[in-house]
Amino acid sequence: MNSDRVLTILLVEDDDGIRTIASVLLESEGHHVHAAATGEEANAWLAQHQPDVLFADVNLPGIGGAEVARLAREAHPELRVLLTSGEAMPDPAWLASGVRYLNKPYDRRALLAAIESTAKAAA
Template structure:
């Protein structure tokens, strides 16, 4: 374990992505909690202080941008990274201006994710 363990939230309605990304981050030594939709993610954010939150842009309930807005209120120090299968549009550009740390297009390289985490810590 080279890095300081972080508390990370992974919110994605795709089981495969959520479970596999959580597993990879745990392999890196981090503590990971997951949520399958936007509402659940907001609940998690209210109960835990996360260092990083990976939010899928399109989720049932509340989307990633709505969850980001909530995180900004509850826990402004949490670093938010959006993931999306869709092209990055103006909405996301605005989110980046408003404090989203990065927006990553799927399918992403895991190393890209791990590099971002290294940069943050």
């Protein structure tokens, strides 16, 4: 990774395998990762913590990743957001608000590059 900054990343992904792999990849780069399986779990964590980057799947049961991002940015307007999906296309409104988007499936290089560019982007 090119970044010399350790990030706190909230990873919201309902697929256990993807969540585990993404967590391991990000932690192997020195980042602190809090992994949540649901939007509700993510919102509860966000009520008491502020990550540098929110990395969330768009399609979650219950509260989806885009809604988690919207609520999180209400509380933390400077929060950097990276959304991902293998099904949904990025909403132009997300992109206009500075939200980044990563298509699934992604590999290690794509994930790390997306996290780095998201962290450097203006919120």
